[in-house]
Amino acid sequence: MAFDSPDVQNYARGLEGVIAAISAISAIDGQEGKLVYRGIDIESLAEHSTFEETTYLLMFGDLPTRDELANFTMDLKEKRDVPHEIIDILEKLPHDAHPMDILKTAISALGTFDPDKDSDTRGSRIRKAIRIIAQVPTIVAYTHRISEGLEIIPPSKKFSHAKNFLYMVSGEEPNERDAKIFDIALILHADHGLNASTFSSLVTISTLSDIYSAITSAVGTLKGPLHGGANERVLDMLAEIGTPDNVENYIKEAVEKKKKIMGFGHRVYRAYDPRARILRKYAEMLATERNERSCCEMANRIEAVMKELFEEKGIFPNVDFYSGVVYRWFGIPKRLFTPVFAIGRVSGWVSHVLEYLQANRIFRPRAIYNGPIDVEYIPIEERS
Ligand SMILES: CC(C)(COP(=O)(O)OP(=O)(O)OC[C@H]1O[C@@H](n2cnc3c(N)ncnc32)[C@H](O)[C@@H]1OP(=O)(O)O)[C@@H](O)C(=O)NCCC(=O)NCCS
Known part of the structure; x- marks a missing residue:
């Protein structure tokens, strides 16, 4: 019997690097x-x-x-x-x-x-x-x-x-x-x-x-x-950190415990996310204008600590790092x-x-089956 067992070499965890569509958008x-x-x-x-x-x-x-x-x-x-x-x-x-x-x-x-x-x-x-x-x-x-x-x-x-x-x-x-x-x-x-x-x-x-x-x-x-929900978690993290002085310990401890820092990292970017760069500018502007810079100072320090730890790996702020910081100023709740x-x-x-x-084809990838085969069915009354 030939079960579904495609070539292991073709396996891309999380579809990393897989080309799944053609798009001009x-x-x-x-x-x-x-x-x-x-x-x-x-x-x-x-x-x-x-x-x-x-x-x-x-x-x-x-x-x-x-x-x-x-x-x-x-x-x-x-x-x-x-x-x-x-x-x-x-x-x-x-x-x-x-x-x-x-x-x-x-x-x-x-x-x-x-x-x-x-x-x-x-x-x-x-x-x-x-x-x-x-x-x-x-x-x-x-x-x-x-x-x-x-x-x-x-x-x-x-x-x-x-x-x-x-x-x-x-x-x-x-x-x-x-x-x-x-x-x-x-x-x-x-x-x-x-x-x-x-x-x-x-x-x-x-x-x-x-x-x-x-x-x-x-x-x-x-x-x-890991996707859009990160922006809400960034504000939770800032609240947990509390003051700029706590940033370094908080981030280093979290990274040591293998926790992901919300608002950082991306599957595709190995550079600063251009959207984060634009939002950062407005976050800074609004904070300075309202003379309430604590959030931005914490964000700046988080960036500095993350740079020290992760620059080589190409982990930078993504769009979610600054979006919530900006939305807060417009009275949008977390x-x-x-x-x-x-x-x-x-x-x-x-x-x-x-x-x-316009050029539809049904998506139907395959999985590498790593479960058992040739398992005998046991009637319920015989199961222990
Ligand atoms: C976006 C994200 C899901 C991408 O995931 P991915 O492409 O599967 O990347 P990985 O999780 O495999 O990360 C690769 C390495 O970088 C580390 N890493 C990635 N993002 C990290 C983060 N935010 N904080 C700490 N370490 C991170 C991983 O731990 C992993 O380390 P390892 O090689 O030692 O195992 C991931 O960066 C993440 O969880 N970020 C936080 C959530 C977030 O901000 N999401 C919004 C995206 S726009």
Whole structure:
């Protein structure tokens, strides 16, 4: 009998180095610490673009014309409201459940209300994708307000995607500068090659399942602390460390115990993550402006200790190290950090799903079987 036992030499733990798709959406130069979306470097997009424009770029391949952008932005604004049944679901779920678990459930439920749910044309997939991008921030903000026992604040069509989210969370209109920084954070999170959550969305869509199922898979994958969940853990770590003077002992002790330092390391980067570099600049700026530098000083010292320990191994801060430090200044609570990551990354997820479907093939890797063979079945009455 020939069992499933592929060549051991082909085994790549965690699929490291495996090429699983062809994509024209984003690319990472891990040695140089560079990231491009559709060929445009992330620094230029952070400086000149908006989340809406970047989303268009990721989804359709080119920067939009003025009219295309105006139509796309209007479409996103008009699709922000969620069906009232979704609000009922959010109210019924345990208010202490993690917002990522609620988001996963809500996206899955949203699919059942989509007016295009029975259609699978490219046009209907694009409409569904735009509805998901538009509605994820509404779900996240409602989840927060409901868990705090506050009235929900419906989306406002006056505001950009980023500004509207901050408004729905706090009930106050943020100033343009803060909304811009938050918009930049969304741009920085919008896509990142074949990361774990994007890959899981592709695995799901590759069976010709629907886009809501693919995004539900992605949200569940993003939640983990080795992926999007790291940003929340970074703030836990900073709180545990307490003061800059405690940094060195804390980090060295944690590393000795083989603990992973959250917000550091990456499968692809062997250099400073360019997204972390941009967020670091804003974290510093906001801390100095508010004259509350303790968090940034701790972060700087953590970087210095990690550099001493790990520079040779190529372990540097990643996007999650500074994102939470920035979000705190906008009144975004820690439990929303990973859902905020999803608000940005959903643009990348849908873009990859739409792209993959154009040349779909079901994902079906194999495992090396290392279990027993020729085991005899023992009837239950004879088992000891
Ligand atoms: C991102 C991450 C999951 C990448 O994992 P990976 O590619 O499988 O890398 P590995 O876990 O195999 O790490 C390689 C080596 O670096 C070490 N390392 C990697 N990240 C580390 C970290 N954050 N802190 C301490 N050591 C780390 C590992 O312990 C391992 O050491 P070893 O060779 O002695 O066993 C990993 O760096 C990590 O867990 N980081 C913390 C979580 C995080 O910030 N995630 C957000 C990513 S954007």
